[in-house]
Amino acid sequence: MATKDLTYVKKELPGKILNIGIALLAIGLIVGAFGLLLDPTRAKFSYLLGFFYLLTIGMGALFLISLEYVVNADWSTPIRRIPEFISASVPLFIVVAIPLFFFIHDLYHWSHTDAVATDALLKIKEPYLNITFFVIRVVATFVIWSLYYFFIVRNSRKQDETKDQKLTKKNIIASAIFIPVFAITITFSAIDWMMSLEPHWFSTIYGVYVFSGTMLAGLAATTLAVVLLKENGYLHPRMTNDHLSSLGGLLFGFVNFWAYIAFSQFLLIWYANLPEETFWFIDRWEGMWGAITLTLIVVHFLVPYALLLPAPAKKDPKRLKFAAVWLLVAHLLDLYWLIMPQYHGEKSGLHYILTEFGFPIAAIGVLIIVFYFNFKKHNAVPVGDPKLDRGLNFKL
Amino acid sequence: MERNTKLHGLVALFDTPDQIIHAAEKVSHSGYKDFDVHTPYPVHGMDDAMKLKPSKLGYVTLVFGLSGAAFALLLMWWTMVVDYPMNIGGKPFFSLPAFIPVTFELTVLFATLATVIGMITFFFRFPDNKHPLHDTPYMQAVSRDKYGVFIGASDPKFDVKEVRALFESLGGKKISEIMEIEKTWQDAFNPKFIGILVTTAILVSGGTYFALNKLLYITPFNWMEHQFRGVPQEKSDFFADSRMMREPVAGTVARGHMPYEFKDSVAQPADPVENPLVNSPEIFKLGQKKYLTFCSPCHGDYGDGDSRLNQQFPNPPSLHTTKLRDWKDGNIYHVITNGQNVMPSYSHQMTVKERWAVVSYIRALQKAKNASETEIEQFRKENTSNGN
Numbered sequence: 001m002a003t004k005d006l007t008y009v010k011k012e013l014p015g016k017i018l019n020i021g022i023a024l025l026a027i028g029l030i031v032g033a034f035g036l037l038l039d040p041t042r043a044k045f046s047y048l049l050g051f052f053y054l055l056t057i058g059m060g061a062l063f064l065i066s067l068e069y070v071v072n073a074d075w076s077t078p079i080r081r082i083p084e085f086i087s088a089s090v091p092l093f094i095v096v097a098i099p100l101f102f103f104i105h106d107l108y109h110w111s112h113t114d115a116v117a118t119d120a121l122l123k124i125k126e127p128y129l130n131i132t133f134f135v136i137r138v139v140a141t142f143v144i145w146s147l148y149y150f151f152i153v154r155n156s157r158k159q160d161e162t163k164d165q166k167l168t169k170k171n172i173i174a175s176a177i178f179i180p181v182f183a184i185t186i187t188f189s190a191i192d193w194m195m196s197l198e199p200h201w202f203s204t205i206y207g208v209y210v211f212s213g214t215m216l217a218g219l220a221a222t223t224l225a226v227v228l229l230k231e232n233g234y235l236h237p238r239m240t241n242d243h244l245s246s247l248g249g250l251l252f253g254f255v256n257f258w259a260y261i262a263f264s265q266f267l268l269i270w271y272a273n274l275p276e277e278t279f280w281f282i283d284r285w286e287g288m289w290g291a292i293t294l295t296l297i298v299v300h301f302l303v304p305y306a307l308l309l310p311a312p313a314k315k316d317p318k319r320l321k322f323a324a325v326w327l328l329v330a331h332l333l334d335l336y337w338l339i340m341p342q343y344h345g346e347k348s349g350l351h352y353i354l355t356e357f358g359f360p361i362a363a364i365g366v367l368i369i370v371f372y373f374n375f376k377k378h379n380a381v382p383v384g385d386p387k388l389d390r391g392l393n394f395k396l
Numbered sequence: 397m398e399r400n401t402k403l404h405g406l407v408a409l410f411d412t413p414d415q416i417i418h419a420a421e422k423v424s425h426s427g428y429k430d431f432d433v434h435t436p437y438p439v440h441g442m443d444d445a446m447k448l449k450p451s452k453l454g455y456v457t458l459v460f461g462l463s464g465a466a467f468a469l470l471l472m473w474w475t476m477v478v479d480y481p482m483n484i485g486g487k488p489f490f491s492l493p494a495f496i497p498v499t500f501e502l503t504v505l506f507a508t509l510a511t512v513i514g515m516i517t518f519f520f521r522f523p524d525n526k527h528p529l530h531d532t533p534y535m536q537a538v539s540r541d542k543y544g545v546f547i548g549a550s551d552p553k554f555d556v557k558e559v560r561a562l563f564e565s566l567g568g569k570k571i572s573e574i575m576e577i578e579k580t581w582q583d584a585f586n587p588k589f590i591g592i593l594v595t596t597a598i599l600v601s602g603g604t605y606f607a608l609n610k611l612l613y614i615t616p617f618n619w620m621e622h623q624f625r626g627v628p629q630e631k632s633d634f635f636a637d638s639r640m641m642r643e644p645v646a647g648t649v650a651r652g653h654m655p656y657e658f659k660d661s662v663a664q665p666a667d668p669v670e671n672p673l674v675n676s677p678e679i680f681k682l683g684q685k686k687y688l689t690f691c692s693p694c695h696g697d698y699g700d701g702d703s704r705l706n707q708q709f710p711n712p713p714s715l716h717t718t719k720l721r722d723w724k725d726g727n728i729y730h731v732i733t734n735g736q737n738v739m740p741s742y743s744h745q746m747t748v749k750e751r752w753a754v755v756s757y758i759r760a761l762q763k764a765k766n767a768s769e770t771e772i773e774q775f776r777k778e779n780t781s782n783g784n
Contacts, residue, residue, distance in 0.1 A: 263493075263496065267497070273485065310454075395440040396440065
């Protein structure tokens with residue numbers, strides 16, 4: 001029954017993809033720069049939005065790789081290269097974050113030493129929330145992530161030629177170490193970059209909330225890329241729709257996980273009804289933000305839940321493509337909902353709002369360009385992986 | 397088990413999962429509809445090989461899951477909004493966020509229970525415990541390490557020779573015929589079957605009882621349950637007077653109790669307390685009852701000082717003297733509470749309210765004895781206006 005045919009013919013992506021990526025990056029940057037001229041503070045918040053969009057998709061994909069190694073999964077081995085290519089954006093984080101260090105005074109209230117001096121609460125938080133320690137944390141986090149990325153990807157690619165099984169072992173050990181480190185660093189990143197936008201507010205589940213969105217974004221990007229590549233024959237010919245079923249199942253699971261965490265955060269704050277906690281939700285409930293909050297529930301939970309609930313839907317390529325794009329948009333809305341209410345600007349109008357989506361579009365452009373070059377350079381299937389044959393044989 | 401001569405179907409055994417997948421593909425490809433595969437564990441890819449349609453069980457789960465959600469919301473709406481509304485933290489009676497966890501739990505509970513029960517009854521045909529394949533060497537083999545395929549005699553294409561030939565061509569071993577079992581209505585009351593059911597019920601309920609009533613009450617930390625505390629009449633090493641019972645702080649007032657400020661004075665207070673009661677038929681009734689119980693033995697039924705105890709005790713004064721009529725309510729109350737001359741204190745027999753009610757009743761008696769003609773006329777007019 002089990003065929004041992006592992007032949008994989010490498011095909012290159014059409015140059016059109018690169019052009020799309022460059023076009024998106026250019027359009028995004030131009031629109032973003034236009035926003036910087038119109039309303040600098042608002043554009044700086046939208047830069048953070050675009051940065052976090054890039055970060056969450058890249059880190060979600062990286063976490064997916066570590067998950068495969070730690071649980072020794074077979075089914076995802078034939079598609080492992082896709083999250084590897086997506087997470088190739090991880091080493092770029094430090095470059096993309098550089099402008100944010102210059103925007104720090106516009107974004108973060110705690111960065112003003114004079115404001116901190118008169119604020120009892122911020123004074124207590126000062127040992128943690130100060131610019132020096134912030135930069136140290138951010139740089140350390142990005143370095144750890146990049147090191148893990150380079151380590152795992154180097155081993156994975158070396159295996160294509162050497163077919164050395166010890167490399168898989170090494171990656172398993174590295175991933176087992178990385179997962180708790182990732183849990184801590186993603187929590188710190190969430191607190192540092194986003195929760196500290198409102199330094200008076202705190203929520204202990206916030207890190208988990210951001211993690212759930214990260215995982216979902218990484219999964220959605222991977223699913224979209226896998227379905228598109230599989231349909232056009234860039235992946236191994238023995239791949240079946242059963243491989244997609246696991247991706248669909250994970251997507252469905254993390255849609256529920258996100259809703260569970262989001263509701264847990266809301267329920268506790270709503271029940272306790274403490275003014276020092278509720279104001280964060282009130283900021284997101286008054287005016288048009290109420291409509292956005294309700295939209296978020298529908299877009300991020302109810303619709304994808306209904307889309308992915310039936311068992312056949314989880315391996316239907318069309319349904320998965322749609323759900324993945326839908327979830328990527330929903331994730332952007334989620335980040336928007338987290339970040340933008342902290343911008344207390346007065347100027348409003350459609351052109352201001354439209355400029356906010358410049359940097360996220362640029363982030364998508366970056367992802368596509370990075371994906372294209374990695375796809376060109378490396379095999380899209382880990383041909384030397386000892387689990388590949390078992391993975392290709394995967395059946396429900 | 398009793399088997400008759402009617403053929404139920406044909407079975408064959410295979411040694412490897414690859415063989416059974418191949419066999420399942422071939423059998424379904426040959427057009428047999430009534431066939432089944434038995435393996436010791438779930439074999440990946442079997443659904444495709446057998447060309448099975450997706451199970452209908454999911455619909456049972458969906459319908460009961462939704463009913464669970466509806467039931468939970470209705471239950472909470474009825475109990476928390478209609479039948480017994482309670483203010484919890486100032487939240488609205490119907491607060492959806494608080495109801496969501498319970499709704500979620502009941503959805504899951506209904507869905508899982510319905511799935512298990514639906515599977516057992518509809519798909520396993522509980523309590524039919526006499527499936528022809530039971531108690532056969534075939535079933536024993538596929539429960540251990542063999543992979544079996546079965547083709548039913550009810551299949552329109554079924555033909556013993558053809559099926560046997562098919563099995564042989566696939567490499568099946570131990571091809572055998574399975575006969576039908578005689579089924580009677582007593583089957584469900586088979587002692588072995590009942591025994592297993594009862595044992596399961598006892599184990600499950602016993603386990604549940606043990607877990608809920610014993611296991612859950614083993615306290616890992618009992619610091620709050622068993623704290624140091626003093627007991628009345630115990631000796632204390634802590635307090636200077638060596639007594640565990642403490643006296644209330646000076647000036648302590650018991651809840652619901654208003655101390656009488658002239659409690660210790662024999663003489664009439666210069667500024668007596670005012671009557672806190674508002675006159676009403678109930679108050680007069682209470683006053684009358686208490687007066688007739690405690691006061692009338694000496695003062696007489698109408699306060700004239702002419703009771704049956706006269707001549708046996710020093711004569712009690714009439715309550716209709718000018719001195720008493722000029723007294724304030726508080727003066728009479730003072731006498732009832734503290735006593736005067738031979739009269740003892742009645743503060744232990746009557747509550748504060750009852751004593752004031754007696755004062756009101758005495759006032760009514762005085763009014764009745766000393767009313768002027770015009771006042772009587774007035775009273776008559778007011779009370780006979782209904783035509784008498």
